[in-house]
Amino acid sequence: MSEYKVEQIEVHVCMGTAGVASGGEAVMAALNSEFEKRGLTNTDVKERNCKAKQTGCRGLCARDVLIDVYVPGKGPVTYEHVTAEMVPSIVEEHIVGGEVVTKWAAKKDYFEFYDKQKRYVLNDCGKVDPDSLEDYIAHGGYDALKKTLKMTSEEVIDEVKKSGLRGRGGGGFPTGLKWTFCRNSPGDLKYLICNADEGDPGAFMDRSIIEGNPHAVIEGMLIAAYAIGCKEGYIYCRAEYPLAIKRVKKALVDAEKAGYLGDNVLGSGFEFHLKLKEGAGAFVCGEETALIASIEGERGMPRSRPPFPAVKGLWQKPSNVNNVETFANLPVIILNGADWYANIGTEKSKGTKIFALSGKVKSTGLIEVPMGITVRELIFEVGGGIPKKRKFKAVQLGGPSGGCLTEAHLDTKIDYDSLIAAGAMMGSGGVVVLDETNCMVNVAQFFLTFTQRESCGKCIPCRVGTKTMLDILDRITAGKGKEGDIERLEALANDIKISSLCGLGQTAPNPILTTIRYFRDEYEAHIYKQKCPARECPELIEFVVVDERCKKCGICKKVCPVDAITWEKGQYAYIDKAKCVKCRECIVNCPFNSID
Amino acid sequence: MAEVKAVVEEVQERTPEELDWTKCDAICAQYAGAKGATIPVLQKVQDAYGYLYKELVERVGENLNISSHTLYGVITFYAQFYTKPRGKYVIRVCRGTACHVKGSGRISEVVFEEFGIRNGETDPDKIFTLEEVSCIGACGMAPVIMVNDKTHGNLTPEESRKIFKDYASGKMDE
Ligand SMILES: Cc1cc2nc3c(=O)[nH]c(=O)nc-3n(C[C@H](O)[C@H](O)[C@H](O)COP(=O)(O)O)c2cc1C
Ligand code: SF4
Ligand code: SF4
Ligand code: FES
Ligand code: FES
Numbered sequence: 001m002s003e004y005k006v007e008q009i010e011v012h013v014c015m016g017t018a019g020v021a022s023g024g025e026a027v028m029a030a031l032n033s034e035f036e037k038r039g040l041t042n043t044d045v046k047e048r049n050c051k052a053k054q055t056g057c058r059g060l061c062a063r064d065v066l067i068d069v070y071v072p073g074k075g076p077v078t079y080e081h082v083t084a085e086m087v088p089s090i091v092e093e094h095i096v097g098g099e100v101v102t103k104w105a106a107k108k109d110y111f112e113f114y115d116k117q118k119r120y121v122l123n124d125c126g127k128v129d130p131d132s133l134e135d136y137i138a139h140g141g142y143d144a145l146k147k148t149l150k151m152t153s154e155e156v157i158d159e160v161k162k163s164g165l166r167g168r169g170g171g172g173f174p175t176g177l178k179w180t181f182c183r184n185s186p187g188d189l190k191y192l193i194c195n196a197d198e199g200d201p202g203a204f205m206d207r208s209i210i211e212g213n214p215h216a217v218i219e220g221m222l223i224a225a226y227a228i229g230c231k232e233g234y235i236y237c238r239a240e241y242p243l244a245i246k247r248v249k250k251a252l253v254d255a256e257k258a259g260y261l262g263d264n265v266l267g268s269g270f271e272f273h274l275k276l277k278e279g280a281g282a283f284v285c286g287e288e289t290a291l292i293a294s295i296e297g298e299r300g301m302p303r304s305r306p307p308f309p310a311v312k313g314l315w316q317k318p319s320n321v322n323n324v325e326t327f328a329n330l331p332v333i334i335l336n337g338a339d340w341y342a343n344i345g346t347e348k349s350k351g352t353k354i355f356a357l358s359g360k361v362k363s364t365g366l367i368e369v370p371m372g373i374t375v376r377e378l379i380f381e382v383g384g385g386i387p388k389k390r391k392f393k394a395v396q397l398g399g400p401s402g403g404c405l406t407e408a409h410l411d412t413k414i415d416y417d418s419l420i421a422a423g424a425m426m427g428s429g430g431v432v433v434l435d436e437t438n439c440m441v442n443v444a445q446f447f448l449t450f451t452q453r454e455s456c457g458k459c460i461p462c463r464v465g466t467k468t469m470l471d472i473l474d475r476i477t478a479g480k481g482k483e484g485d486i487e488r489l490e491a492l493a494n495d496i497k498i499s500s501l502c503g504l505g506q507t508a509p510n511p512i513l514t515t516i517r518y519f520r521d522e523y524e525a526h527i528y529k530q531k532c533p534a535r536e537c538p539e540l541i542e543f544v545v546v547d548e549r550c551k552k553c554g555i556c557k558k559v560c561p562v563d564a565i566t567w568e569k570g571q572y573a574y575i576d577k578a579k580c581v582k583c584r585e586c587i588v589n590c591p592f593n594s595i596d
Numbered sequence: 597m598a599e600v601k602a603v604v605e606e607v608q609e610r611t612p613e614e615l616d617w618t619k620c621d622a623i624c625a626q627y628a629g630a631k632g633a634t635i636p637v638l639q640k641v642q643d644a645y646g647y648l649y650k651e652l653v654e655r656v657g658e659n660l661n662i663s664s665h666t667l668y669g670v671i672t673f674y675a676q677f678y679t680k681p682r683g684k685y686v687i688r689v690c691r692g693t694a695c696h697v698k699g700s701g702r703i704s705e706v707v708f709e710e711f712g713i714r715n716g717e718t719d720p721d722k723i724f725t726l727e728e729v730s731c732i733g734a735c736g737m738a739p740v741i742m743v744n745d746k747t748h749g750n751l752t753p754e755e756s757r758k759i760f761k762d763y764a765s766g767k768m769d770e
């Protein structure tokens with residue numbers, strides 16, 4: 001991470017979604033009132049001039065509210081799980097007294113989370129105030145745009161081609177090449193669209209970028225618009241992201257006022273107008289032709305290609321769609337140069353990728369790592385491994401379109417091509433770690449429930465096929481699986497893949513195919529033995545305490561919401577099946593896996 | 597696509613406010629002649645009136661010169677449009693991946709146990725509406741719920757039950 005220097009004492013408060021949810025606003029207010037009370041707002045005296053500043057998400061949301069105390073001439077000190085009540089002591093001891101409050105300061109494991117990361121795209125997230133154009137500019141913001149405007153548009157395209165940047169929206173298509181298609185299409189009016197519909201049900205990279213640094217996305221779009229020759233643009237943002245929408249709206253107004261957007265960008269003669277469009281809740285609208293239909297005010301159904309959007313897109317005009325993260329990479333590339341960028345990553349996947357790391361890892365959160373890092377490093381070094389001393393079972397990459405990898409694949413490199421070779425995919429960047437208590441049939445059922453619900457219904461294989469597959473999975477997890485179900489699933493999956501129009505249908509079967517491929521025995525146990533080996537499917541669990549494994553700790557009794565468990569000190573626990581509501585709390589909480 | 601839902605609610609008496617088209621007409625006028633206005637107009641009108649009832653949709657159609665059935669085509673496609681009244685508190689239970697693996701399904705069960713509502717339903721007193729949504733972007737605090745605009749994270753089912761009861765008793769309004 002690059003250094004951030006301060007002229008005065010600054011306290012940065014995380015006001016990303018998790019920061020706000022954990023009480024960031026109260027911490028901010030407490031800081032301001034404490035500064036006021038102690039006369040620490042004197043702008044004439046450096047040592048007595050303190051500022052509390054909001055910043056975006058820095059990725060380790062589980063530790064929110066996170067704050068950094070910056071004292072001029074010293075490195076920042078980070079505090080975790082800060083509440084308003086802790087603020088007076090931090091101000092008293094650290095800011096006034098100069099002594100770090102060590103008991104609340106971030107420890108080794110906080111820094112380990114960042115050790116293997118390379119934060120270029122996210123560098124300013126968590127450092128700049130997302131609502132302040134001035135702060136963005138003070139940290140080098142819009143310098144890349146100024147540099148761009150001094151280049152010819154061909155030079156910009158060449159630079160992006162040379163950098164090796166590939167689209168971060170899932171497909172991994174080379175960005176520079178994509179731009180040339182739209183650029184070479186005849187027509188005066190061309191549209192540039194930013195895809196911020198982020199619908200993968202376990203991913204929030206794009207949201208964090210927009211919330212934490214909206215101007216970086218606008219700057220990236222300006223660079224792209226200049227290179228392609230687009231006069232108008234849209235940011236299509238998911239309606240479920242109210243904070244992102246609020247911040248991007250403000251950023252657009254500020255950027256326009258300051259002359260970064262409009263008829264004559266920074267007096268260069270280049271014209272670019274940018275608007276925000278709010279989505280209305282449909283996953284398929286992330287597919288670019290559906291997204292275009294949605295901007296036009298229609299039902300967001302994918303259209304067949306050709307014609308490609310680059311030829312006939314929004315309102316029949318040539319259009320170019322890129323993902324938020326793709327745009328956010330552009331200022332970094334232009335400022336540091338294509339050669340610098342192409343040095344990061346692997347031969348065919350350059351730069352860094354942002355992932356949302358979740359599930360059964362110690363440090364969940366948002367991370368940016370160089371392409372080519374291994375799955376093992378991601379989970380065990382950045383993520384800190386599996387909590388509760390449980391065993392790693394699988395990792396699901398690429399969300400509902402992706403697949404899972406097992407222990408045997410831990411040394412797979414994370415780049416577009418290696419992941420596909422191993423049976424998963426980069427997708428948008430969702431990484432879900434699963435431990436021995438997660439059932440793989442359940443995971444497949446979960447993703448399919450999602451895609452089935454989100455299918456737009458245009459293609460029969462996708463609409464009906466996903467429902468048929470889901471019915472089969474529902475009966476398998478309910479203990480009513482039939483002989484031949486696995487084969488039926490495989491056959492259906494292959495048919496749906498080849499006969500659906502858009503990526504949703506084409507990839508919906510992936511989670512099923514990979515779980516069958518690597519965990520066929522688990523499917524078989526459900527169907528033929530009426531057992532869920534991971535003990536996740538309630539219909540297939542007996543809910544009995546196995547005395548041989550029970551260590552008589554009594555934890556299960558404490559967590560049972562309906563008092564179905566009897567236990568006395570020194571006794572085995574016992575479950576009264578008549579009372580049990582099959583909630584699984586005891587199973588999840590038993591430290592010795594003693595309940596079958 | 598949102599789950600198939602009965603589009604039009606049972607016949608309801610409308611209050612004079614519900615039939616006061618001032619706001620609706622003003623919103624439509626703001627978008628007069630604009631391309632791709634359907635979705636933003638419906639969003640704004642829904643914000644102003646609470647939900648998209650039949651008379652309101654017809655009024656929007658007249659203003660924009662679009663047939664009601666075209667409008668319903670759009671309305672039913674997107675999960676964020678509502679054709680039925682909603683509760684005072686909208687409980688959004690995240691059913692995204694991170695929350696799922698951390699047991700968010702149980703939280704929906706708690707809502708059902710307490711208020712008898714499932715995904716998309718509103719209780720008869722119109723206090724709570726349950727919506728299961730995918731990732732709300734706070735996976736680090738999984739499992740996560742939102743009640744109106746407030747996010748609650750790191751929940752156990754029992755903690756969630758307590759939070760719902762606090763909303764029901766008005767404790768959270770302070
Ligand atoms: C069902 C479906 C959903 C998609 N969702 C998204 C999304 O949420 N965000 C995104 O950037 N791309 C999404 N895509 C990919 C887009 O169609 C498109 O390829 C991408 O926005 C191009 O940007 P890029 O070249 O910068 O990656 C989706 C594709 C499909 C088939
Ligand atoms: S594949 Fe599915 S989501 Fe895609 S166009 Fe066909 S029906 Fe719609
Ligand atoms: S499954 Fe739930 S209800 Fe049944 S014994 Fe365990 S904790 Fe109690
Ligand atoms: S929201 Fe605070 S670190 Fe992510
Ligand atoms: S999966 Fe629930 S917040 Fe992301």
